[in-house]
Amino acid sequence: MAVFVLDRQKKPLMPCSEKRARRLLERGRAVVVKRYPFAIRLKDRVGGELQPIRVKLDPGSKQTGVAIVRESKNIDTETGEITRKINILSLLHLHHRGLAISANLTSRRAMRKRRRNNLRYREARFDNRTKPTGWLAPSLQHRVDTAISWIKKLQRVAPVTALSQELVRFDLQQLESPEISGIEYQQGELQGYEVRKYLLDKWDRKCAYCGVEQVPLEIEHIVPKSAGGSHQVSNLTLACIPCNQKKGSQALDIFLAKQPQLLQKIKAQAQQPLKDAAAVNSTRWALANALKTTGNPVELASGGRTQFNRIRLDIPKSHALDAACVGIVDTVQDWNKPTLEIKCTGRGSYQRTRLDKFGFPRGYLMRSKSAFGFQTGDMVKAVVTKGKKVGEYVGRVAIRASGSFNITTLIETIQGISHKYCQMISRNDGYGYSLQPKIAN
Template sequence: MAVFVLDKSGKPLMPCSEKRARLLLARGRARVHRQMPFVIRLVDRVQAESELQPVSIKIDPGSQFTGLALVRHRQQVVHVLSLMELVHRGFLIKKALLQRAGYRRRRRSANLRYREPRFNNRTRKAGWLPPSLQHRVDTTMSWVQRLRRWAPVSDLAVERVKFDLQKLQNPEISGIEYQQGELQGYEVREYLLEKWGRKCMYCQVENKPLQVEHIVARINGGSDRASNLGLACGPCNQKKDKLAIEVFLKKKPELLKQILAKAKTPLRDAAAVNATRNALFSALLATGLPVEAGTGGQTKFNRITHGIPKTHALDAACVGTVAEVHGWASPTLAIKAMGRGAYQRTRVCASGFPRGRLTRQKVHFGFQTGDMVKALVTKGKKVGAYKGRVAVRATGFFNIQSGSSVIQGISHKFCAVVQRADGYGYAQNPTAEQEHGKAKALSRCA
């Protein structure tokens, strides 16, 4: 992964390799500006003395994840500098709003002073989006602006995907868009891959070619609606043939129940992408940079043509017109939107009754939940060095989350701040090649 570089006045320079960054720090020519993502600041150079190359931010927006790729490009040849995967929290926002609405509804229905409904006193502006959807646009634009501060970005590219929900439900009614050309069937197939988790719905096998499967066979009157389509590996598809799914899975009732329930899954993710696509595109145009818009079928076509594995970040690198892609086998920085805390003073049980109170203050002993800290414990049962995201406690004994593990009960006396909380959690994901190799090794062992 490339390291972001700033000049001595804080203006962006071309990113450099990790090796060069270590040399600059060791020789005293640079200082650490930020830990995650890693940014250094030179002490002996200004932007006017440096040669800058065309750098693009490519975006693959989604309902739950958004892929970001910082690339250097020349004549449609793309060199990947940094890959990021942004995890949204729209579902949590929606859940919190529904809970708040429940509290207000109870207060209005109780024997209390009458209060006018707030929505009757407000008007919505043109282009208004629900908070859970607006969050996706705001978070994506926040990271676009951050990358522009750390790299000399010259243009943007975004996958301006549009799901035609009617065509997804019934492809037979479509015209030549889905039935002619090199991209035939890509949009519907990509939807099915996302819906079924890129696994065979019968045996759950991964990393094998999957075929579009009719849950109710066409010979038995099944349609091409998306609710009747699934994915199956070749052996399972041939074994089921024209059997009714109830007969084929009569010995697996739980799996049958899951498949039938998932087949009727609503298209909420596709609807979320449709609702935010124009708002995100307008926000990108407002930056004043040139913006290239691509389609989802074009992105997948580029990825398969160049033999690149499927991830959200690598999809972003393949957005738009691409002739070649170099340097894509690099780790991805996972960025999870965590929020900045809540105003809620109590926790409640499933029935809505208080079950605990929260402290008024957010900062304890100079630390705040979300700060990235390093702890060197020299005595006690937890002797060792730890680094990660901290959760503070009024008692002075904190929890530190490092990767997927949580170390509890670390005294604040052993902790030191590495980076202040910014509303996000960070983790380094392995490269797509490493994940593919691990999956192959597991399949051989099985």
């Protein structure tokens, strides 16, 4: 992975390789200023030559892929054709906590309702509340805020000159009414990619009739075209080649007459929209408008084009690599890199008590969030020199007011480590980090 570099005045320079960063640190010419993403600051340099760096986003309902790339454009002197070459510097996977936020709000709502209705009267307030224009549910607004927060983090350590976003994973209106789509989707190179990508996600990449996976799948009309079936996505499913040939032009009720449960399941799933697509479509313009406020030009592209680029360039499927393929891309280099997994964990809770099943306090927590200079979630290194727990431990710390901490490493949790043995590595910033190795050749 590329290492981000700052000059002596903390202005971003071009990222360098891990080997070069290691040499700069060994020779005392640089110091570490940030561990996630890893960044160093030079002691003896101000300013330098910069190249265009673009940050690309592939928003999802549960994850957002981020690719930091260096782009260059080559112009053919004879034809005037422009070729855009992408060199990947770093890949990130941002794991959202929208489901956790939704669950917490549901729990809080239930407890408040219990206290309001059964214990004391409280006048209803819903008539007095108004939502501003463009309001999003907290679980959806979290996706936008987290993505923008990481864009700003990257702008502080890299000379970002442009942004790219997959504006819409699936244009549901376009899929339902193909006649309104542009010529590029009707007759161009992207023909069929939007519909097929939507069906693969909706039907879990398996045959709707036999459930087989990891085989070639064909687009199947639930109501056959010979019987007046339409091309709308609500009438389409996926089937393996044997099932598709076996069904032929039969009606679904006849083909699955001996499997009534599967028949009802397919009919219900066909009419049900893809939930992930609805979540992404709800936040797409909010994210796009937020990106425009960063001051960098924003490129918007379709999910069909992303899949087309990835398949054409023979790149494996992942959110981060999908992000690298967003927009107009001709070639992609150095895509086989480790990926930094970033999990949104939050910064703790304001709740100072534990609650019973009725929503009443059953125990009290320590009043301060910090103890002896540490907070729960900080990354620490503990070197224990005596006692039963002699050894070196690196992991996340859980604090106690007594000063006896717990440290969670990659393989175990060590309890009862004194704060005197702990040394700070990085403060808790609301995220958990891990490194996913590159794909084996």
